[in-house]
Amino acid sequence: MAETSSPTPLYHRIYAVMRERIVNGYYPADVPVPTEAELAETFSASRITIRRAMEMLTAEGLVTRTRGRGTFVTDRARENALNRAVVSNVSGLLNYLNAVGQSTRLRVISLDRGEAPPRICALMGVAPTTELVRAVRVRDLDGKPYSLSMAYLRPEVGGAFSHEDLTTTNMIDLVQRAGAEVEQVEQALTATLADEYASQHLQIPVGAPLMRVNRLFYDAALVPFYAAEILYCADRYEYRVTLRREAGKDFTLDGAQPG
Template structure:
């Protein structure tokens, strides 16, 4: 029960503040807003496999919603393969299969990071060291519980918040720079300064919806569409040196790729024609 109470406090917030995290008049149903809040806690490593998530009764109290709405939110988490619901034992986070990834060439990425640094500014919102949960440990290929540096930042373009970044870096690398460094320099540059020879990256790109916590940072309404990018960066020895999750406002950021049609190899298909244009400027 103590662990469940702790999970409720961490995930749902206090009763006085919880209502401000939902948008009752927005286009996204309340049950899906709660689903997004808990899902982001799982993806962010704050809830790990085996952890209890709030019960229907807990969610009803914390968010001021009906029992039916709370049940639907938990059922959606179960349908997404994030939790398992067991009568008498509660709802627990389960181990999820790895998400199929899209390979991204590192070519052109280093230069685009420099351009990003010139046209935008980043602010560190949170900076501390945490034990790696299952997802983070898998991405960085370390043992669960190993200490990693976690940083949360917002990047602005002409004063407008453009992206919300959460990065995880192995402790031995992260210890070579501090919060002040991260406030003034792109993370990629700090990794290079620490002696990391960045060589490759693998990422997934998908769509998601803004929950109320991120909405306050990106100045977007809860339920607004966002671009979600997850990237694992590796050095020349194929060691993962950074795991990053970025949420972008699509009105300020978009991807563009040049392609050409190949017809002379018997099986017509599309192929890319080189590195991504400057309109695709990955965060660091």
């Protein structure tokens, strides 16, 4: 793991791997995490590098380090309030977004009007010169950046939003208060890397892995009125979906008849 081609520092990559192991139950709660010397051998890194990664885990409250006893996973590491199941319908998504809002704090970076990137205009079916309301916000979880979101809204929906509104209220609540009815949502999840802008606001190195979530919200007439692009720190984000079979609905394989 000690190759130097990655733009992400080695200590941060080790932190990301260790965090993934911890939140997924790799280490038992009653057994010490491997020592710095053992981890240094595992990751082919110096103990100073390992110590820096472990300090990040300690600061996040995922492990507790006690002289003479070792390092142990904390109970909090197994209770991530944002790792909740989401039923694959609009109500389930809105419930999930509400849970995220209750577990995090918002910081507004900007609120203005102007042209959106071409990809957003294409999604919303508007001309590149169309003026949209643009809002950029950072969500903090446990005092650290968790996500960076860029919202683009039609002026008739987001035109009255204030800086204070965006600081205290989830966007989905704001658009519904503005009279928009969410009839359909399209969502796409992709992996990406942090550029300079994301690096600055998420406090991560340029080139660090991110999860990008794009959501497009449609009104009752199936006209897109709100596009959201959210960047999540890949080592702090997990999205779960529960898929339920509809009552009385069977499926066939290769033309075979059910039953």
